[in-house]
Amino acid sequence: MRFRWWQTGMLAWILHRITGLALVFYVSLHIWVVSTLQMGKMTFEETMAFVQAPFFRFLEVGLFFCVIYHALNGLRIIAVDFLGATQKHIPIFWTAMAIGGVLWIWGSVNMVGHAIHQLSLGEAFFPF
Amino acid sequence: MAVRKFKIFRFNPENDSKPSYKTYEVECLPGWTILDALNEIKWFQDGTLTYRRSCRHGICGSCAMQVNGLNGLACELQLAPYKKDPIVVDPLPGFEVHKDLVVNMEPFYEALKRVKPWLINEDAPPQRERYQSPEEFLELDNSIACILCAACTSSCPSFWADSNYLGPAALLKAFRYEFDSRDKGFEERREVLDNKHGLWRCHKIINCFHACPKGLNPTGAISKLQQKVVTEKW
Numbered sequence: 008m009r010f011r012w013w014q015t016g017m018l019a020w021i022l023h024r025i026t027g028l029a030l031v032f033y034v035s036l037h038i039w040v041v042s043t044l045q046m047g048k049m050t051f052e053e054t055m056a057f058v059q060a061p062f063f064r065f066l067e068v069g070l071f072f073c074v075i076y077h078a079l080n081g082l083r084i085i086a087v088d089f090l091g092a093t094q095k096h097i098p099i100f101w102t103a104m105a106i107g108g109v110l111w112i113w114g115s116v117n118m119v120g121h122a123i124h125q126l127s128l129g130e131a132f133f134p135f
Numbered sequence: 136m137a138v139r140k141f142k143i144f145r146f147n148p149e150n151d152s153k154p155s156y157k158t159y160e161v162e163c164l165p166g167w168t169i170l171d172a173l174n175e176i177k178w179f180q181d182g183t184l185t186y187r188r189s190c191r192h193g194i195c196g197s198c199a200m201q202v203n204g205l206n207g208l209a210c211e212l213q214l215a216p217y218k219k220d221p222i223v224v225d226p227l228p229g230f231e232v233h234k235d236l237v238v239n240m241e242p243f244y245e246a247l248k249r250v251k252p253w254l255i256n257e258d259a260p261p262q263r264e265r266y267q268s269p270e271e272f273l274e275l276d277n278s279i280a281c282i283l284c285a286a287c288t289s290s291c292p293s294f295w296a297d298s299n300y301l302g303p304a305a306l307l308k309a310f311r312y313e314f315d316s317r318d319k320g321f322e323e324r325r326e327v328l329d330n331k332h333g334l335w336r337c338h339k340i341i342n343c344f345h346a347c348p349k350g351l352n353p354t355g356a357i358s359k360l361q362q363k364v365v366t367e368k369w
Contacts, residue, residue, distance in 0.1 A: 010228050010290070011204030016341035020292070084339050088358045093344050 015097045023080050026073040033070055060134035064122035068115045075111050079103040139163045139214060140221035141172055143184065146232050154232070157181075158221055163214055169224065170198055170209035173236075186236035193348060196284030200236050201225040206286040206346040227289035243285045246301045249327050250309040255320025271316035278311040278356055280349050287343035287353050299332040303343035303353035306334065310356035313363060321367065329364045337361075 012021070043054040083099050086092040092099055126132065138160055146154035159176045170188055177184045187197040191210040198209040203223055214222070230238035256265065281304065288294050288302035301309075309328060312318045328334050334357060343353040 009201065009204050009223060009225055014342070014345065016339075016345070017292070020338055020340040087339050087341070087354065088361070091355055091358070093341060093352050093354045093358075096341055 015100050019080055019083070019100055022076060023084075026077040029070075029073045030077055033073070057134045060132070061122040061125045061130060062133050064118050064125070067118050071114045071118070072111055075107040075114075079107045136162050136164060139172065139217075141176065142221040142223045143173075143176070143235070144225045144232075145184070145235055147183075147234055148232075156223075165215070167214050168210055169200075169202055169212045169214065169222070172214065172222075173209060173224070184236075185234045194282055196282035199227055199284035199286040199289070199348075201227060201289075206290045208284060208286065208348040211348050227285055229289045229291070229295045230285075238289075240285060242298055243283075243288055243302070243304065246288070246305040247283070247308060250301060250305050250312075251320060251324055251327075252305075252308040252312060254312065254315065254318055255323055256317055257319065265317040267316050274314050274316070275311055276314075276352065276355070277349075278307050278314075278351060281307055281311070281351060282349060284348065286346040286348060287351075290342040290346035292340055292342070293336045293338055297332060297336055300336040301327070301333050303337075303357065306337070306360060307351060307353040307356045310360050313360060321363075325364065325367075328360060329368070334361050334364060 012018075040054055040058055044051045080100070080103065083092075083096065083103055086099055087096050141159045141161060142156050143159065144154060145151075145157045159180055161172050161175050161180075163172055163175075168191075170191055173184065173186055173188070177186075186200065186209070188210065189195040189197040191198075193208050193211040196208070199206060200209055201207075201224070202209070202212055203217060206227060209224075224236065226232050226236045226238045230240065230242065232238055254265075283304060285304060287307070288304045291300075291303055294300050294302045306328075309324060312320060313324065337354070337357045339354060339358075341354050344351075344355075347353065
């Protein structure tokens with residue numbers, strides 16, 4: 008099979024799937040972290056301290072990418088479905104990506120900055 | 136005159152255990168299409184090369200194939216835009232290969248039959264004709280122009296993964312009748328459309344729209360059908 012998979016529509020779909028699965032994984036993890044509240048304040052705070060280590064800040068950069076990509080591409084699919092934007096789906100995709108890219112860089116700079124600040128205070132990179 | 140190289144998918148199930156590619160050098164004239172080059176190969180170099188072709192006017196839909204990774208009609212694809220050699224020619228993906236560039240189109244026609252691609256209207260015919268206004272005709276968005284070449288269905292990853300999926304061509308045909316002001320067959324088609332192998336298998340990858348040699352929009356048609364099915368249901 009030699010089909011040209013690197014067309015905009017194909018790329019958009021494959022990335023939508025991957026980021027979607029990543030978000031399902033994250034949401035499950037998130038629910039588990041929050042559920043530690045049931046086991047008392049101490050357990051919850053220990054868990055929170057664990058997931059706020061610099062290592063996880065870097066993972067959050069990836070999470071932020073997944074959220075932005077999935078949301079913006081979702082809007083593109085809504086435009087294709089409800090506004091009949093099939094003919095314009097390529098410029099819509101790249102416009103969304105440009106907006107998403109700016110948001111992602113802006114957010115990532117903050118997250119990485121925070122991680123560097125934590126490291127400068129002597130926190131270990133890995134919490135484990 | 137320019138010599139161009141063509142790397143063509145070859146497979147003869149009677150002799151070959153697996154497919155291979157064979158490269159041909161062809162002296163091409165300006166203005167030639169992929170089909171002209173294939174004809175040159177078949178007629179003067181290698182008579183065993185097998186492919187479908189008929190009208191060479193882009194209206195019979197026989198010569199749909201994959202050229203450099205994209206589906207199209209060999210008779211409509213000009214050589215000039217392909218700057219790099221070799222030009223790679225494959226059969227339509229997603230279908231079983233009978234021989235070389237000829238694929239088994241039966242699943243495609245089966246899917247088409249499932250959507251009942253004919254006018255369903257039990258009302259007694261009027262004296263002259265079942266009238267359709269020009270505005271009502273425009274609703275069909277030129278979907279009547281489909282030539283059933285299968286370039287769209289074969290470009291659809293959802294179809295590759297699910298051979299029971301109707302595919303964009305059959306769904307476009309369903310749209311053509313569902314949105315025909317004279318048709319009353321919604322109840323008869325609903326079951327086959329509102330189904331995980333029907334409308335809901337479409338993931339809006341939009342390959343079909345780019346593959347269509349007639350410039351039709353199966354993705355848009357699927358969206359409209361999905362909206363119709365949901366609105367009628369709720």
